[in-house]
Amino acid sequence: MSEVSINWTYEGEVVTEMPEGVFGFIYKLTYEDNTMYIGRKNMESVRTIPALKSGIVRDGATRVHKNVLIDEDGKIVVSKKDKKEARKRGLKAKRMPYDTLVSGSDWLTYEGSHDKPDSKLVKKEILTIALTKIQATYRELEHLVKNDVLFREDYLNKQINNLFYKGKI
Numbered sequence: 001m002s003e004v005s006i007n008w009t010y011e012g013e014v015v016t017e018m019p020e021g022v023f024g025f026i027y028k029l030t031y032e033d034n035t036m037y038i039g040r041k042n043m044e045s046v047r048t049i050p051a052l053k054s055g056i057v058r059d060g061a062t063r064v065h066k067n068v069l070i071d072e073d074g075k076i077v078v079s080k081k082d083k084k085e086a087r088k089r090g091l092k093a094k095r096m097p098y099d100t101l102v103s104g105s106d107w108l109t110y111e112g113s114h115d116k117p118d119s120k121l122v123k124k125e126i127l128t129i130a131l132t133k134i135q136a137t138y139r140e141l142e143h144l145v146k147n148d149v150l151f152r153e154d155y156l157n158k159q160i161n162n163l164f165y166k167g168k169i
Contacts, residue, residue: 005109010126016042016108018129024105024136026128026143029112033119036128037112037156038149040140045104051097061099068096114156137161 008015018025024042027084048064048092057063069077069086076096077086111121127143130136147153150166158166 006111006121006124008108008124008126010083010091010129015126018107021131023130023132025113025126025130026140027134028125028127028143029121030123030125031117031119032122033117035117035119035154035156038113038140038143038147039114040130040136041105041107041110041155042133042136043107045103045105047101047103048098049101051058051099055097058099058101064098064100065095067093070094088160114158116155139158 022043024040026038026040029039030039041123048066051063052058056130063068069083069091071077071082071091077091081136129137130139144150144157144160147155149157150160
């Protein structure tokens with residue numbers, strides 16, 4: 001992490017706030033040693049957690065219900081392999097309450113989710129602003145492929161969409 005916060009720029013202008021309705025953005029970080037990283041930042045974070053046993057909806061949360069598999073011990077079956085086995089044993093899905101919490105992003109001070117180099121961060125650029133999740137996903141993939149990040153040593157990206165990994169294609 002850098003000692004002094006670097007401002008985000010978009011099309012050469014400093015950005016300190018996002019317009020209403022922006023889902024997220026695709027960014028490029030540049031370091032003093034000329035290494036770079038391309039990523040995506042969402043403007044909001046959504047977490048879905050089990051409802052309180054009291055039945056009270058958490059402050060700021062929305063109540064939703066999900067179908068989940070419960071094993072013989074009363075525990076929720078999580079992994080795909082365990083779900084397949086549970087279905088073979090005849091376990092049925094049970095409708096359970098969850099709370100969905102939406103929180104704002106730390107995008108102004110954000111410096112990426114990648115393994116940081118020892119080199120100092122010198123530039124934070126917004127490459128594309130996305131209005132929807134699908135647009136953000138597509139535009140991130142577009143920038144990663146166009147910049148050939150998995151084949152270039154100057155990019156710190158190690159994988160694309162959990163499908164393609166540096167050194168394996």
